[in-house]
Each structure stands twice: as C-alpha cells, then as structure tokens.
Amino acid sequence: MSIDKIFEEQPRYIRAIRGFWMTNPLTVFGMLFLLGVIPTIYAVLASSIGDVVYYMPAADGVTVCNAEAIKAGDCIEKQVGYAYAINWWPALVILMPLALFFAFDSIQSMQRVFVDMCEQRMFCDLEWGGVESEGLVTALKLVVRQIWTAFAISGGLVCALIGVAIFLDWYCVVHMPLWLNRPLAGLSENLLTGVCSNAKAQENDWSIAATFVQGGTASIASKTTPPGWIANYAFSAYVYLLLLIELCILLAYFCFIFALSFSIYNINKQKFNLRIIPNLLSSDGLKRMGFESFEPVFRPCVYATIISFLMAFSMRIQNEYLRRDDYGIIYDFLFEDIAAALKSLTEFSISDPMSAIFGSLENARKIFDVGLLEDPNSLIGGPLVIVVFALVSVALGVVLRDAAREAKRSVIKALAIPETANKVTDFYGMSAEDIQEKLMTIQYWPLSWPRLRQSIRMLSVGRLCFIFYRIAFIWMGYVAVRWIQGKLSDSDKQDVGKT
DSSP, rough: OOOHHHSSSOOOOHHHHHHHTOEEEEEEEHHHHHHHHHHHHIIIIIIIGGGGGEEEEEEOOSSSOOOHHHHTOOOOEEEOOOGGOTTTHHHHIIHOOOOOHHHHHHHHHHHHHHHHHHHHHHHHHTOOOTTTTHHHHHHHHHHHHHHHHHHHHHHHHHHHHHHHHHHHHHHHIIIIIHHHTTTTSSGGGGOOOOOGGGGOOOOGGGGGGGGOOSSSSSSOTTOOOOOOHHHHHHHHHHHHHHHHHHHHHHHHHHHHHHHHHHHHHHHHTTSSSSOOOOTTTTTTOOOOOTTTGGGGHHHHHHHOOOOOHHHHHHHHHHHHHHHOOOOOSSHHHHHHHHHHHHHHHOOSSSSSHHHHHHHHHHHHHHHHOOOOOOOOHOOOOOHHHHHHHHHHHHHIIIIIHHHHHHHHHHHHHHHTTTHHHHHHHHHHHHHHHHHHHHHHHHHOOOOOOOOOOHHHHHHHHHHHHHHSTTTTHHHHHHHHHHHHHHHHHHHHHHHHHHH
C-alpha cells in the first residue's frame, strides 16, 4: 500500500489547505520573527511610541491630570510604551512564532504517524485484513478526508470569530480615539454606543499615544514626546493585523487537534471499516505498543498550549496593570507585593507581634489578589484558555487513552471468539497466550512527557495562576529551583559514577 495515495487522492480543497500547512516550520518561525521584530526595533530606536509615559489620576475625584493635580501628587506617571507592553512585543517576536513552529510541525507529523502505524501493522479492517487490503486504503482515505474537512470547517468558523473580535477591539479601542484625536475617556457618550459602549474596554497605552496631550484626560508626561498621528495609526494597524493573522492560524491549529481526535473517536466507534490495534513487537520502553507514534503530533501540541497560556497570561497581566492607579511601573505591579510579603516573613517583631502578623496577612492577601478583572480581553481570554486546555486534555486523556484501551479490548475479545481467534494469531504471527501476555503490560498514556500526573498538575496550576496572577511567579520560581536541584543532583550522580 502506498501511503501517498491516502493524502494525495483527496479533493482539491483539502490538497490546497494541506499545502499551506506543509510550509517548513523553520520558514514560518523565521518569517514571523522578522515581522514581529521590525515594529519592536522601530518602536525602541526610531519612535517615541516605545517609551510613552502619561499622568494617570490616582486620587478620588481627580479626572484630569492638570498642573495642579500633578503638583498635588494626585496623579502617577504611568509607563505604557510598546517597550513595556509585555503582551505585545514578546508575543509577536518570540512566543507566537514559536507556537506556530510547533503547530506546523505537529500537523506535518500526522502523515509520518500514518506511515509509522501502517508499517507497524497497527491498522486492520474489521475482518482482520492487513495493510495489503484495498478496503483498508479506502478507509484510511476517508479518515484523512474527515480530518481535513472537520479541520477546515471548524478552523474557518474560529477564524471568522477571531477576525470579528480583533476588528471590533481595534475599531473601538484604537481606530475611534485616533480618528477623533481623543482618548476614549474624552469621548462623549453618544459616540460610545453599540459595539463600542463597553467603557471597561478603554485603554490608554501606546496604541493611541498620539491623542495624549498635556492637561487632557490622558496627560502626556513632560519628558515624553507623543508620536505623530500617522505614525501611531500605521504602527497600531500593523501590529493588530499581524496579531489577527497569527492568532487565527494558532487557534485554527487547535481545531486540527479537535478534528484528529474526532476521527480517532469515530475509528474507536467503528464508523469506518477500520480498527486500530497495538503493535506487540514495539520496542518502546514505556510499553505504549505503537501508540508512541502519536507523540510527534501531540507533544508539539502540548508545547503550543503552554505558549498560548503564556500569551494569554501576559495579556491578563498587562490589561490589569493598565487599569490600576497604584502602580506606575509594571515590574513594581508584578513583584513589589511579593517582595514585601517575603520580607515581612523574615522581619517578625517580638515587641509588636500582632502588627507583624497582620502586616504579613495583608501582604499575603495581595499575593492572592485576583485584580479588577474588568477588561473584556481577560474575561474572554480566561474561558478561552480553559477551552484550549480542555480540548488538549480530552484529546490526550480521553480519546487517545481510549483508543489504546479499545485496541487492547478488541484484540482480547477477538481471541475469545473461535471464529476470529485464528485470524488474530495469523495476523500477529504469535500464539494466543503470548498475545495476551504482552497486552497485559500495555500503557495507555501516549506521551513520554508530560506524564498523566504532570498534565493534571499543569492544568490545575495553570487555571489557578490565571486567576491569582501573582502566584504564577512564585510557581515559576519553585519550578526553576526544582529544575536546578534536579540538574545538580544529576551532575552529582555523574561525578560519583566517574569516581
């Protein structure tokens, strides 16, 4: 059987979509890195848009930071330049290109998975016919067609939704203030109607820095020169368009994981004249018996999921910072309270223990702060992260594990029926006793990393960190320490072995 027939003998629309996703992942990474680094270099070296500071009201009753309010200390200097936007340039320069590298690599690995599984005789028809069966070729063609069709439909719908969401965000938060040359806070209520009526979406940052004027509703700091209107508009339009394209491709990729899982589920339910069976001759040390073939598809998916979480988390942090009137520097917003809490634990006062205890409790409360949770992006991003996590978890923890479990069950069931027992032993070239003995050792989890417990832990901690955002940094520190300890421990073992 030629595996090429399974992929090449498909409708034209499938070959066209597949052709796009066959682009070299390194080419994808390089192109997107270049497209992301260009605006970053421009913002830092050639424009003031990278270092925008404005006065934000920090006292009750103050709406405009004029000279009197600034002198009275009722306003803080807020750093909102592109260089400080941790949800923009890190995503466009590093995270998104890396996530899409793994996405393209994952999809391209699917063909290799089918090749490996055919060579390992992990596909057979319902009558235990092997890879030489023409009916098996037809069934695999239908599987591939269903995968790419479901991928195209679900990916198209997701891209349409993302396109509408990004466009509305751009139109209301960036286009309208720049076009009218006023920050959103300075627009009249009759201009904030319909899709732009959500006042919580208002943001004063680099994207509308040209509207900042001294003494206005967003008063530019004296040491900052606002960018020109045309430059600001073109820059904002470029990065938003780049984000739109990359986000559509990334979320469409997760639709591929859905489509692949959907097709594997249908195979398990015998919707095709096809079944997946274990490879009893597999040399895999984890006893996955051929199901390790799925790892080149799903391990990059795990990496892309982790990176997607980091991007959603950075968006959550940045949008929270933009709306807080008690921090002017984002790094103080992230780490100041954590440092104060750790310091309070080491400075317990014997002379005034109650004050020390209450001070520690107050600092601890700040660590578990959930923030304002007012901006629409975070309110949408949170559920979206959970949906992606759930999708990958279902794909790995349910569909693939069930596929391995069903593969084992179908072989054992066939061995128990005299009419099919001979077919199974002939197919494997082994005795029934040897087949059953090997099947008893099969492991259902398809990945070498992360393992099942690690996946559950990552999922739980990820959800927790998205809500209690400062815990994430404590968790990162803990993971880093454990990783360093593990490396040192490994080095010690190696040294002992050498001596």
